């Protein structure tokens with residue numbers, strides 16, 4: 001058994017040490033907001049934070065994250081109220097929605113490192129693939145959350161429920177990040 005800290009909760013999982021974290025999160029912890037895309041660290045749909053660092057969970061052995069702080073899309077907020085999620089909803093960013101959990105996790109990491117990113121900062125940092133081509137709306141939403149676009153940001157982008165050690169409602173709807181849509185293959 002391995003003990004993991006996921007979104008501020010301690011969970012025990014029974015997995016081979018080399019099992020990718022993505023599958024443990026989805027199949028054992030029940031957090032299906034983190035998506036499988038390529039499985040080879042190329043697309044970013046499986047992005048989570050490990051001790052605050054953006055990580056592609058499809059290639060991260062679960063044994064490597066024991067004792068570390070794992071934050072998934074469900075850990076950003078219990079009700080899609082995280083400023084980045086709200087900006088995503090405001091700009092109606094998702095199309096099919098499949099990539100958007102990973103996009104949001106990447107955006108939160110970017111804003112943590114660069115609270116006022118330029119277009120170039122965004123283009124350089126946001127390497128996640130969106131097959132629907134929502135890149136322009138992603139950029140606009142990041143500026144919105146940062147307060148560098150129209151209007152101002154909606155508050156700190158740094159807080160996540162898991163960071164605060166609070167209780168996380170692992171609702172799949174939240175995993176869809178304020179999109180108001182339920183992408184196919186969600187579960």
Ligand code: FES
Pocket residue numbers: 035036037038039040041042043044045046047056057058059
């Ligand atoms: S599924 Fe992990 S990067 Fe594509």
Ligand code: FES
Pocket residue numbers: 093094095096097098099100129130131132133134
């Ligand atoms: S919205 Fe990005 S893949 Fe469809």
